[in-house]
Amino acid sequence: MSAAALPAADPLPELAGTLPARIQAVGTSQIGLVADRGRDDPEVVKLWIGEGDLPTPDFVVEAAHRAMQEGETRYTYSRGIPRLHQALSDYHRRHWGVEVAPERFAITAGGMNAIMQACQALLEHGDEVIIPTPNWPNLAEAVRVTGGVPVTVPYRRSADGRFSLPLADIAAAITPRTRVLVVNSPSNPTGWVMPIAEMQALRDLARERGLWIISDEVYNHFTYGNAIAPSFLQICTPSDRLIVANTFSKNWAMTGWRAGWIVYPEGLAATFSKLGQYNTTSIPTFIQHAAVTALDEGDAFIRTMVGRCAESRAIMVEGLSRLRGVTVFAPEGAFYIMARVDTGETSLDLAFRLLREAKVGVAPGTAFGPEGEGFVRICFAVSPALAREAVARLTRVLGERAA
Structure with a gap:
């Protein structure tokens, strides 16, 4: 984790040290670290959390x-x-x-x-x-x-x-x-x-x-x-x-x-x-x-949600597969793409850079365990238009594969 990504220091660390070991061992969410940097920025395409962009019906x-x-x-x-x-x-x-x-x-x-x-x-x-x-x-x-x-x-x-x-x-x-x-x-x-x-x-x-x-x-x-x-x-x-x-x-x-x-x-x-x-x-x-x-x-609403996700999944898989250093496959279920991105950065630093340079919020792979290093998780439970916009922004930052 880069120094810039560390959570704020506890103002009373000596009290934190008196808490039960099982509580002290609880980890800080890396998804939250990234999301808190851009949560209130209306320009960010927010794909970091498992949440669609539709309102409750x-x-x-x-x-x-x-x-x-x-x-x-x-x-x-x-x-x-x-x-x-x-x-x-x-x-x-x-x-x-x-x-x-x-x-x-x-x-x-x-x-x-x-x-x-x-x-x-x-x-x-x-x-x-x-x-x-x-x-x-x-x-x-x-x-x-x-x-x-x-x-x-x-x-x-x-x-x-x-x-x-x-x-x-x-x-x-x-x-x-x-x-x-x-x-x-x-x-x-x-x-x-x-x-x-x-x-x-x-x-x-x-x-x-x-x-x-x-x-x-x-x-x-x-x-x-x-x-x-x-x-x-x-x-x-x-x-x-x-x-x-x-x-x-x-x-x-x-x-x-x-x-x-x-x-x-x-x-x-x-x-x-x-x-x-x-x-x-x-x-x-x-x-x-x-x-x-x-x-x-609500069964009809579920079908609408899943159909929308299927369309945005296809857009993202096709678009991300063209990007330099990115390896993806179409997931069988849920509404996330776990994409390998080879840039030489940690997945957390990459997530911060994509937020800063592309205005796209993704979750670092290491938020899901050390086996996630080298990956980012992207939520595609969004409109097809927003999926296309996210791909376009990521393309501007990461570039396309050589022909």
């Missing part, structure tokens, strides 16, 4: 407004309102053909809180959690905050730039301290989608070793073939050691609403009621009513 906003007017502004069940549990059960049946009982859902303050509650429920101090890398940095930090130890397993990368995750690599990382296997498919930032046969093999490994699986399925709808990504709920029983984390943020452009959900095994409703109570009491009641509307009426 009117039918969701109106549902929240209507709920507020009807008095849905008071405390409610810590695990969420029953009507939302039923809507989630219907949603999973509609899209994955699975029956998930309404009592197996808990509503959380976004996907991040879903991951945090899963870690709180499962981890003792020193428990190891296997996480493929490069991956969303919040996963490992949630493990550290709750006393666990993240153990990274690098994705393999083929000659054409595609990622894979051999089961043998995961099995080799298991030790007597391993408690949890984490899967994020479709993956942020790699775009990898786990085939259902590999999911079944991982499920069988977890059953054999008595391990839990935390499945981050936030991007399931964002695939660019003929079907949405499979869910572990399709291949696991209600008694399997599986927790699925999800969010309303991506599908319905609700990042700022902070609403998500957990699916847990049968028999853990009381556990997640308590965790919800002591984490947030509950998320706002009127937001939960808006979330019901998103689930019940």
Whole structure:
């Protein structure tokens, strides 16, 4: 990290040193370091954070407004309102053909809180959690905050730039301290989608070793073939050691609403009621009513979002592949391109330079682990026009390949 990229010094470092070791070990987000440099600059094309450029659709906003007017502004069940549990059960049946009982859902303050509650429920101090890398940095930090130890397993990368995750690599990382296997498919930032046969093999490994699986399925709808990504709920029983984390943020452009959900095994409703109570009491009641509307009426909006992402993905992959020193491939899922950029700079310094010279904000690859060095992550959940503008600006700075 360059000196200019270091976070501001703590004015009372001696107090920071008295905090628990697990808190002192929590890393600073490199995405935030870059974003904070240009967050308020209207000229910057902001592609650093996993957020599209569409506003929350009117039918969701109106549902929240209507709920507020009807008095849905008071405390409610810590695990969420029953009507939302039923809507989630219907949603999973509609899209994955699975029956998930309404009592197996808990509503959380976004996907991040879903991951945090899963870690709180499962981890003792020193428990190891296997996480493929490069991956969303919040996963490992949630493990550290709750006393666990993240153990990274690098994705393999083929000659054409595609990622894979051999089961043998995961099995080799298991030790007597391993408690949890984490899967994020479709993956942020790699775009990898786990085939259902590999999911079944991982499920069988977890059953054999008595391990839990935390499945981050936030991007399931964002695939660019003929079907949405499979869910572990399709291949696991209600008694399997599986927790699925999800969010309303991506599908319905609700990042700022902070609403998500957990699916847990049968028999853990009381556990997640308590965790919800002591984490947030509950998320706002009127937001939960808006979330019901998103689930019940929002399938067409999801299709619009995914179609838009597919068009911008094609624009960016084609445009970036022409740039000097840049290697890209079309990701199978999610809405990120993990591009290798060979300029001789660290990925963090490159991200700062692209922000300064191109007015394009990207995430440094090392934000997702040391395996991300030499890469930048670019979010393409933007309009095709903005995707073209970003490519044009990057071309002016990086130049095109020699003919």
